[in-house]
Amino acid sequence: MFIEVDEHKYWVECEGKGEPLVILHGFTGSTHTFRFLKHYLPDYQLIRIDLPGHGRTKATISSMEKCIDDVSIVCKKIGLTKFHLLGYSMGGRTALSFAKKYPIFVQSLILESATPGIENDEERKKRIKADEELATFILENPIEAFVDYWEEIPLFFSQKHLPTPLKKAIREERLAQSREGLALSLRTMGTGTMPSLWNHLSTILCPVCILVGESDKKFIQIGEKMISFIQNNEFHVIKNSGHAIHVEQSEIFGTIVNEFLKQRRM
Numbered sequence: 001m002f003i004e005v006d007e008h009k010y011w012v013e014c015e016g017k018g019e020p021l022v023i024l025h026g027f028t029g030s031t032h033t034f035r036f037l038k039h040y041l042p043d044y045q046l047i048r049i050d051l052p053g054h055g056r057t058k059a060t061i062s063s064m065e066k067c068i069d070d071v072s073i074v075c076k077k078i079g080l081t082k083f084h085l086l087g088y089s090m091g092g093r094t095a096l097s098f099a100k101k102y103p104i105f106v107q108s109l110i111l112e113s114a115t116p117g118i119e120n121d122e123e124r125k126k127r128i129k130a131d132e133e134l135a136t137f138i139l140e141n142p143i144e145a146f147v148d149y150w151e152e153i154p155l156f157f158s159q160k161h162l163p164t165p166l167k168k169a170i171r172e173e174r175l176a177q178s179r180e181g182l183a184l185s186l187r188t189m190g191t192g193t194m195p196s197l198w199n200h201l202s203t204i205l206c207p208v209c210i211l212v213g214e215s216d217k218k219f220i221q222i223g224e225k226m227i228s229f230i231q232n233n234e235f236h237v238i239k240n241s242g243h244a245i246h247v248e249q250s251e252i253f254g255t256i257v258n259e260f261l262k263q264r265r266m
């Protein structure tokens, strides 16, 4: 269904019964990304939202702040006052930003391969420049050229061993995104553009489950640093997986999420 927030229209998929879990996909993803999770979470109401620039959502977003404000209104409009929140990569950055600003909503937080942003000003400026160059590349080339590039970044090397049908499905989801939407996402909600949350992690008081892939060295380091600031946390390094654990180790991912949620019921 579409939920309107000002002039924006968010595509939201809701299914299942039980405690609510709001799920936020990653860059190039959509509500399709986590549809499989219903098989591992039969006792939950799953709410998947297409983030700005992705899927069927129509939102000329201006910032991460505006995105999480919109998400808060979407959740209120569908009757959610308290929910578990799961985010993957870009969705993890968004979930963390949301939990910092709207803690009253968040029963527990699950972060897959997520960063709280970039603390160092010089590093942040470099990332903003890199994301701008990527956004320009996306707009100046066919979507196939971007997806060809994106599939080859080191973060996804471990996906090369995946079964062909699964690789095909991931590629098709990426090809289905609009170039304008992806560029908008990078320019307005990118890792460098978003305000760094590093100095705010200690204010996150809800239970936090952090998952990273064994071969994703960058995000293992980020996760290990994050848990030193987050009071109530559990940290999982998933064997035989890279950045997209939910793809590479779906069963382990679903089992950990289900176990974590069962111990944090409302």
Ligand SMILES: C=C(O[C@H]1C=C[C@H](C(=O)CCC(=O)O)[C@@H](C(=O)O)[C@@H]1O)C(=O)O
Residues within 6 Å of the ligand: 025, 026, 027, 028, 088, 089, 090, 091, 093, 153, 155, 190, 191, 218, 244
């Ligand atoms: C390449 C880096 O950052 C990008 C990688 C992962 C994030 C993501 O959401 C990818 C999801 C996917 O394609 O499966 C993306 C983001 O957070 O927006 C980052 O731009 C990196 O080395 O940090």
